[in-house]
Amino acid sequence: MKYDVIIIGSGPTALWTAFNLQKENLSIAILEKNTFSSGGLVNDCKLNLNPEICMDIDELKITIKEAEKYIREIDNKFLEHGADKTLYGTNEEEIKKWQIRAERCGAKLISSKQRHIGTDMSIKLIQSFKKELEKNKVKFFLNTEVKEIEKNKEFKLKTNKGDFYSKYLVVAPGRSGAYWLRNQAKKQRIDYKWGPIDVGVRIELPSEIYDPITDIVYDPKFIFLTKHHGDKVRTFCTNKHGKVRLEPKNGDFILVNGDALKNHKTMNTNFAILNTINLTEPYADTTEYGRDIAKEVNRLGGGKPIVQRMGDFLDGRRSKLKTFFSKEKNYHLVKPTIDIKKQVVPGDISMAYPGRIVNNLYDSLVILDKIVPGVLHSSNLIYAPEIKFYDTKYITDKYLETNLDNLFVGGDGAGKSRGITGAALNGILIAKGIKNKL
Ligand SMILES: Cc1cc2nc3c(=O)[nH]c(=O)nc-3n(C[C@H](O)[C@H](O)[C@H](O)COP(=O)(O)OP(=O)(O)OC[C@H]3O[C@@H](n4cnc5c(N)ncnc54)[C@H](O)[C@@H]3O)c2cc1C
Numbered sequence: 461m462k463y464d465v466i467i468i469g470s471g472p473t474a475l476w477t478a479f480n481l482q483k484e485n486l487s488i489a490i491l492e493k494n495t496f497s498s499g500g501l502v503n504d505c506k507l508n509l510n511p512e513i514c515m516d517i518d519e520l521k522i523t524i525k526e527a528e529k530y531i532r533e534i535d536n537k538f539l540e541h542g543a544d545k546t547l548y549g550t551n552e553e554e555i556k557k558w559q560i561r562a563e564r565c566g567a568k569l570i571s572s573k574q575r576h577i578g579t580d581m582s583i584k585l586i587q588s589f590k591k592e593l594e595k596n597k598v599k600f601f602l603n604t605e606v607k608e609i610e611k612n613k614e615f616k617l618k619t620n621k622g623d624f625y626s627k628y629l630v631v632a633p634g635r636s637g638a639y640w641l642r643n644q645a646k647k648q649r650i651d652y653k654w655g656p657i658d659v660g661v662r663i664e665l666p667s668e669i670y671d672p673i674t675d676i677v678y679d680p681k682f683i684f685l686t687k688h689h690g691d692k693v694r695t696f697c698t699n700k701h702g703k704v705r706l707e708p709k710n711g712d713f714i715l716v717n718g719d720a721l722k723n724h725k726t727m728n729t730n731f732a733i734l735n736t737i738n739l740t741e742p743y744a745d746t747t748e749y750g751r752d753i754a755k756e757v758n759r760l761g762g763g764k765p766i767v768q769r770m771g772d773f774l775d776g777r778r779s780k781l782k783t784f785f786s787k788e789k790n791y792h793l794v795k796p797t798i799d800i801k802k803q804v805v806p807g808d809i810s811m812a813y814p815g816r817i818v819n820n821l822y823d824s825l826v827i828l829d830k831i832v833p834g835v836l837h838s839s840n841l842i843y844a845p846e847i848k849f850y851d852t853k854y855i856t857d858k859y860l861e862t863n864l865d866n867l868f869v870g871g872d873g874a875g876k877s878r879g880i881t882g883a884a885l886n887g888i889l890i891a892k893g894i895k896n897k898l
Contacts, residue, residue, distance in 0.1 A: 463626045464626065464627055466489050469634055471872075472880050476891070478593050478891075479592075499584055504718070507880060509572060509881065513878075514881050521877070548574045549678060555571045565831045571677045578723070585781055601624075606624075615629040629810055648741045656851060657737050660693070660844075661842045662717070666728070669729075670700070678700065684828075691736065694733070697732045703718065703720070704718050706804075718730040733825065733828070765843055766804065766843070767804040769841065798843075852874070
């Protein structure tokens with residue numbers, strides 16, 4: 461099967477590439493290995509409308525003004541397709557007070573105007589996106605996994621559904637396909653370098669503790685420069701009244717993550733707190749470093765992620781099933797949103813994570829507890845491994861074209877975004893790049 465443009469993956473990068481090419485009289489196909497389209501869009505779907513979040517404008521070679529313009533376009537598309545119109549993070553006066561408070565405690569608060577669509581509602585939205593593209597003759601091939609990329613005069617893609625050919629190729633396989641992309645890049649001599657990786661934990665606590673801040677900023681990003689090493693730690697992906705979720709990585713290991721539904725609320729809020737790690741010589745491969753850490757945590761968890769009560773973490777003690785709900789220790793006060801007998805294992809995060817990361821997380825949690833009292837309550841929960849793999853950065857021009865002519869990369873899997881709006885913005889740039897070549 462032959463197309464002018466083939467897009468690997470059906471996440472926001474893919475959709476926005478297709479939205480911006482659908483009127484160009486090109487044959488376009490989207491190949492997605494899963495049974496359902498749209499990759500990470502289906503998860504929680506908070507839209508960050510601030511260019512400081514979800515993307516790196518220097519890496520994308522765009523100005524703040526350009527980024528803001530594209531973000532408006534993306535937001536409008538979501539609204540057109542039925543996204544909830546509620547806009548969070550608009551109370552400037554209250555935000556300022558929280559920013560001052562954070563600064564006094566040794567952190568920085570970045571706020572963002574945000575929308576929350578929720579995992580339940582995002583499914584409807586994705587169907588609507590797909591319908592628009594199909595109406596404009598974009599073909600979706602679901603359950604179609606690209607195994608190999610080859611290039612002669614044109615691209616040849618070997619998939620479980622036969623071979624596909626195209627003149628232009630957009631590779632946007634997300635974080636789940638990042639490792640596969642890296643292997644393909646090695647074979648095709650596509651240039652890349654290693655960037656920083658984020659390793660941390662997910663905290664789960666009663667919503668009432670975090671409500672004072674999440675009522676003002678839906679997904680607050682606190683940034684901490686830790687006292688031990690000057691390393692950067694930040695909070696990320698807050699899910700108010702949400703659930704902790706498992707994120708299996710192609711049978712290699714299992715990470716933790718979180719989401720929230722629009723129409724079904726839990727009593728808890730969860731968020732990630734992540735330490736950004738840069739490696740230099742003699743070993744700079746942050747992907748392998750992160751994979752080893754994830755595997756080590758899973759190994760100590762008997763093949764599962766680890767959960768630890770904050771009290772045990774602070775006392776340097778492992779958590780055990782026997783005492784996990786101990787009234788004596790007040791552990792009965794917070795009920796996990798995940799099945800601790802089946803999905804995770806009570807254990808000791810500091811046995812699995814390098815000391816520097818544990819120290820950085822500890823320092824940052826102490827500061828966060830000053831900003832939002834209650835974060836360090838002994839009954840709160842800490843889950844690991846929470847790792848964000850967007851560390852392999854491909855060397856591209858400003859339209860995300862690689863050194864391999866007509867091959868564009870984008871999204872989290874290419875190290876060009878860290879969230880939905882950033883990934884969608886990548887799609888807009890890629891479409892511009894392809895249009896320039898027509
Ligand atoms: C639980 C969870 C919650 C999240 N919550 C938010 C949030 O609230 N807000 C936010 O901004 N971001 C959130 N994110 C991150 C967000 O989902 C990603 O940043 C975004 O989806 C990245 O878009 P992408 O286009 O790069 O890739 P993805 O959306 O990951 O899409 C890539 C697609 O490519 C497919 N694929 C991979 N390899 C192949 C192959 N070889 N052949 C065919 N198909 C392939 C994958 O199956 C996937 O569907 C969340 C992520 C998770 C896991």
